[in-house]
Amino acid sequence: MSWTWLLETADGQEKGRSDAFDSRGDAETWIGETFAELLDQGVDQARLLDGDTEVYGPMSLHGE
Template sequence: MTWTWTLETAAGEVTGRSEPFESRSDAESWVGEAFGELLEQGVDQVRLFDGEAEIYGPMSLHAEA
């Protein structure tokens, strides 16, 4: 299977999908490195998928208040 992120607005509207990753670890490392750029692009939250199965999310990219 491949691991991907869906990229979403705060309202849950899907605005895109990440590149595919070979492992969960690679996918999680990528989102950790790219979250600043994603916020600049208007992405508020992400969901992690293994193939078509949602693993977790939504995960906010904003700091907790």
């Protein structure tokens, strides 16, 4: 399967999806490296998908 992030606003409106990654680790590294840029683009949270299956989320991109 391929791993992608579903990118959303705080109220769950879809803002887009990430590129596909070959592994969960690659997907998690990407979100860790780009979360500040995503916040600047109006993304508040993300859901990790393995194919069409949600693995976890929504995960807030804002610090506590």
